[in-house]
Amino acid sequence: MTPVLSTRKLFARLLRTLEITTVCDVGSMDGADALRFRRQLPHANILALEPNPSNYSLMRQDRRLRAGDIRLLPFAASEQDSEAPFFVVDENAREGDPKRRGMSSLYRRTGPWEPSDVVPVRTVRLDRLLADEKLAEGAIALWIDAEGMAYEVISGADGVLANTRILHVEVETAPCIGASQRLFADVQRCLEQAGFMLLATDQPVESAQFNALFIRRELMRSRAQAIRTWLTLAWLRRRTAQAVLKLVPARMRR
Numbered sequence: 001m002t003p004v005l006s007t008r009k010l011f012a013r014l015l016r017t018l019e020i021t022t023v024c025d026v027g028s029m030d031g032a033d034a035l036r037f038r039r040q041l042p043h044a045n046i047l048a049l050e051p052n053p054s055n056y057s058l059m060r061q062d063r064r065l066r067a068g069d070i071r072l073l074p075f076a077a078s079e080q081d082s083e084a085p086f087f088v089v090d091e092n093a094r095e096g097d098p099k100r101r102g103m104s105s106l107y108r109r110t111g112p113w114e115p116s117d118v119v120p121v122r123t124v125r126l127d128r129l130l131a132d133e134k135l136a137e138g139a140i141a142l143w144i145d146a147e148g149m150a151y152e153v154i155s156g157a158d159g160v161l162a163n164t165r166i167l168h169v170e171v172e173t174a175p176c177i178g179a180s181q182r183l184f185a186d187v188q189r190c191l192e193q194a195g196f197m198l199l200a201t202d203q204p205v206e207s208a209q210f211n212a213l214f215i216r217r218e219l220m221r222s223r224a225q226a227i228r229t230w231l232t233l234a235w236l237r238r239r240t241a242q243a244v245l246k247l248v249p250a251r252m253r254r
Contacts, residue, residue: 038068
């Protein structure tokens with residue numbers, strides 16, 4: 001049974017254990033995760049891809065990202081090098097909903113997330129991007145939050161998957177972003193065929209949307225003790241937090 005825990009924290013903890021030299025933060029939004037990776041890996045190459053023009057502009061102005069030597073790229077990762085329409089969701093359309101800043105997509109959303117603008121963006125294959133940057137031969141980690149485009153991002157990384165040691169990806173089990181989007185089962189099958197195994201998720205796999213953490217299967221043998229130690233600590237941390245939360249009055253919990 002796949003453990004349910006904080007995949008965000010576990011991914012960051014494993015970066016140093018797995019001796020990662022390059023991290024791709026795909027769908028970075030504000031660079032917060034890229035900065036977290038920098039704290040774990042002071043000397044690694046960290047690339048943050050963010051196609052939303054507004055988000056990218058704010059990231060360019062962020063002194064922390066400059067100081068952290070985070071490489072900012074205004075691209076959308078996909079399965080081909082091209083140009084595509086990018087559907088921008090207005091982050092100010094609903095006051096008090098900060099999640100809207102990260103909901104723009106290569107898919108046109110409907111309902112309350114109807115786009116306010118459509119802009120052309122450059123789409124890139126990660127394997128070609130990393131090859132051009134001369135980073136394809138190192139130990140790679142992929143962090144993918146691409147609003148329904150997870151399968152396409154992974155397909156476009158096919159040439160570097162053999163060197164990718166760990167991969168964190170937001171997935172859906174129902175087409176809640178785009179009617180034709182590929183779902184978790186497709187992503188899992190693709191990664192298993194490429195030599196990965198599912199290590200953990202942050203929600204039950206029956207959930208409509210969750211984050212999944214995959215690791216190369218051979219690492220569960222060569223780095224088994226270290227990986228299982230971090231896995232156990234993450235699981236215990238979650239169980240402790242759940243136990244403490246039950247002691248908090250419902251009003252304060254909300």
